[in-house]
Amino acid sequence: MWAPSDPIARLNTASGARGWRSRHGRYRLVGTVCLSCDAVHFPSRRVCPSCRSRDLAEKALSRTGKVVCAAEDRTPLAGHAGRPVSPFAIITLDDGPSVLAELVEVEAVTPGLRVEMVIRKWRRESNGLYQYGYKFREAR
Amino acid sequence: MTGLIGAGVAVPATRVAPAEIHRVWANVPEQVVRRFGVIHRAVPEPDTDTITLAAEAGRAALGTSTVDAIFLGTQTNPYATRSAAVIVADMLGLPPHVFATDLQCADKSGTAALLSAIAWVSAGLGETALAIGADTLALHAAPGDPLEYTAGAGAAAFVVGAEDGAAAFVRMASAATDTPDRYRLDGERHLRTTGSAMTATGVGLEHHVGLAFERLGVAEEIEHLAVSQPDAATPRRIAKTVGAPPSTTDAGLVADRIGDAGSASVLLSLVRVLEKAVKGERIVVLSYGAGASSDALLFRATGKPLMSEVDFMLDNAITIDYPTAVRYERRYAGHERLIGTYE
DSSP: OOOOSOOOOSSOOOOHHHHHHTHHHHHHOEEEEETTTOOEESSOOSSOTTTOOOOEEEEEOOSEEEEEEEEEOOSOBTTOTTSOOOEEEEEEETTSOEEEEEBOSOSOOOTTOEEEEEEEEEEEOTTSOEEEEEEEEEOO | OOEEEEEEEEOOSEEEOHHHHHHHHOOSOHHHHHHTTOSOEEOOOTTOOHHHHHHHHHHHHHTTOOOSEEEEEOSOOSSSSSOHHHHHHHHTTOOTTOEEEEEOBTBTHHHHHHHHHHHHHHTTSOSEEEEEEEEOGGGGSOTTOGGGGTBOOEEEEEEEESSOBTEEEEEEEEEEEEEOSEEOOTTOOSOEEOOHHHHTSSTTHHHHHHHHHHHHTOOSOOSEEEEOOSSTTHHHHHHHHHTOOGGGGSTTOOHHHHOBOTHHHHHHHHHHHHHHOOTTOEEEEEEEETEEEEEEEEEEEOOOOOOOOHHHHHHOOEEOOHHHHHHHTTOSOOOSSOTTOBO
């Protein structure tokens, strides 16, 4: 079947296995909670950076958050040419951790804007697989 | 009783007006474009495809609940062999023992998924099932093909459960014959049609929809028709075919704001009808898939609200011009990397 959405870029991306390992984080913002000091991390950690504990539990973090700061990138990465210039922002999730993510369906972004997670396509990898992940739009 | 207990929709916010497209191509008389009744059609952004739309609609339908099975009807899966339903199941966080499968039957895929979910629950194979119809037809309309005026994108999802919910399923009927009126060949991007001899004479749409409706055998008056909508004029054409008053299709009209959402259009129409239907009203769902086949489903509304935000999704439009739509839909075949991109 002819896939119309993205050409397969020639540059090398990490193997499909790497995308497979990170899918829960990309699809559902699954991070980790430290069972000894209650710190919440995103992306998932194996060792708590605060207390060095290895006793962590996976947790799907809140899908809503607040924009801390935003910027625009007008020089697209390979594989992203032709896409609209979309702002990216640091977003503090309601559970605590911050993520750097693209914003979609927004015109003006101001710090403090409430946003919610949506799943969008990030890019197509050199093995042809599509990599999907979180982006954010204004909360409804 | 088996019924629809939840619903969610997803439509790209970016829209283009067919009049804009006509300014460039002018390949049919202007009144032909106007007769479609489509004010805007949806344009999938470059980071949107069938899977992301299906995941968004599925998430809205599920909320925090979970299901035992997921059926995804689509004719525009970005993968040839990989199941989109499986990817969507993981995106929704469903447990790994979920039953997931894709269904493909042109624009009828949406009701095929809904019927599979209803059959799954009615047979007692599970308590709840998720049925999604999702398509990005806009990416498969050839530049300059009149189909480009209306081909849009969208997704709609229903949670089916063993209770009446917002609408109780009553019965179904179907019709299918080998009628090649519109199709996409393996390895090709664009849909082809066999021309007006097949599409304008009623051997496809009107014949199959009529057969399925007749078989459904609804003698009493129906209050609502939710139908497949390649354009905004087709619902009334279908109403005329089955002998229902044209006003029965009004509550389910969605194509005027988003164009042809493929297999999602009939489900979007049903969601919109359910937001307006009152207790006891009869709803007939009529889908049509080119190729050709048709499903007819009879539901009885219970008056319970679905809270699907369908009208917000339909009205929430970011209007773009045709050149921008061309860029978003990758209508130019370009280099793999353009000058000015970083690696």
